[in-house]
Amino acid sequence: MLWLDKHARFRKKLSPFIDRRLTPAETEQLAGHLASCDGCRAELERLRATVSALRDLPSANVPRSFALTPQMLQPRAARPEPSRPLTTTGMRLASGAVAIVLAVVLIGDLSGVGGNGDQVGGGDQEQAATAEFRAEGDETAEEALAPADMAADEGETGGAERDAAPSPATGQNATASCPTANAAGGAAAGAGAAGTPGLATSPSATPTPVDAEVLRACEEAAAAAAGAAETATPAVEDSPWIVDEGEQAEAAAASDGGADISTVRAAEIVLGVSLAALLGALVVESLLRRRRAV
């Protein structure tokens, strides 16, 4: 082992020896060893021959001038990028569109099903919100009439509704009644006027103080019950009209919503799968293109 170590150590010095990079002391040591070691001397000769062969390699002449032209200095002029094929552009657009549609469906789905009890589906909510807005602002005869009709049908409970609405304690109750009350904002005024038949004939449902009170209470209730109105069934014992209304809406929603839910789910699955497929195809294609590109 010592023999191998010694020769290995000396052989490591052969290359710098050829390049005259050993210290005088190292040179002397190596020369002394080489004088008595055939093996290391032969290795030195082979190394020298290798270095000579490398040094004797002829310089190749340049095949052409490499002088720069202004065109070469254009961005990416030396290696023009392959134009993206139309299929890739199409797939990118399709992916974007599918992603947007999927997002819209998901948002609508999440906000609709988990929303207020009697507002099942975004449509109802939107209607109620619109109606509420209108109730607070200008009110036209038609808007006032529609909910007014509802209220007029249950005219005797209009008072109950009015009484129940201002009590924010019953969160569900109030929340449930708020939109409908607001929707019937104009009607509440009419209902508040003891359900007079004049309701139907009084198109101008300007908010009365009662109505304003109802609205204010509703707003308070809505704020208080934010997020709590998830139960479908508002437990309003003292407002059969509302219960009916809520149950009506819920039933309607259930029948529609059942179909809606499964349709929505199916749409989400389809969109999600196609989005994943499009993205996967894009990734694969870009990988392939990168491999082919110079």
Place this chain on the structure above:
Amino acid sequence: MTIPLDADVDEVELIARSTEGDLAAFNVIVERYQGPLYNLCLRMLGSQQAAEDATQDAFIAGYRAIGRFRGGRSGGFRAWLFRIGVNVCYDELRRRRARPAVSLDAPRGEGSRAFDVPNTGPAPEEQAQAAELRGVIQQGLTELPSEQRLAVVLCDVQGMDYAEIAEVMGVSLGTVKSRINRARARLRAYLQSRGELLSTRFRPTSGDR
């Protein structure tokens, strides 16, 4: 137009003008260095076409980056320019590794042809042997790890000193030495296995550098 290689004052001027956007001045620099740079790329990449592309890319990159050249270091401008060329070669070698379908070995035919030079002296048989040796050497170079190949090419083919090699490669002197050592030893083993180190074929050089 031949520019004397020792015109260092000229070079400072040329670099300054190039930095200001004087393309003609830079092209004088190109003419001065294109031979050695092309040969470096040729030895590193083993193919004439690849060497042409790499050389052109290196000069384009050099022109764009010349504002960043800070003179005064050991090796100076040549080392700085070759460093750019080396990076271009490394990029190409990396691209080749990413596409295994392309053989890393230089096709023997193309490799040998690229290095053939008209030989007026020795007899035809010697010419043929010399050509064969050159082809085998390039094969051996191609089989070296790229860092060792670069070190030994800069040292023994380009004739650079260790300090300038360290500059070009961006490594320490010790690393340069060890890479040269290993490259030569491997190349020696390769040539020996191909029967190219027979003493009858080789005439030892009269002296070491």
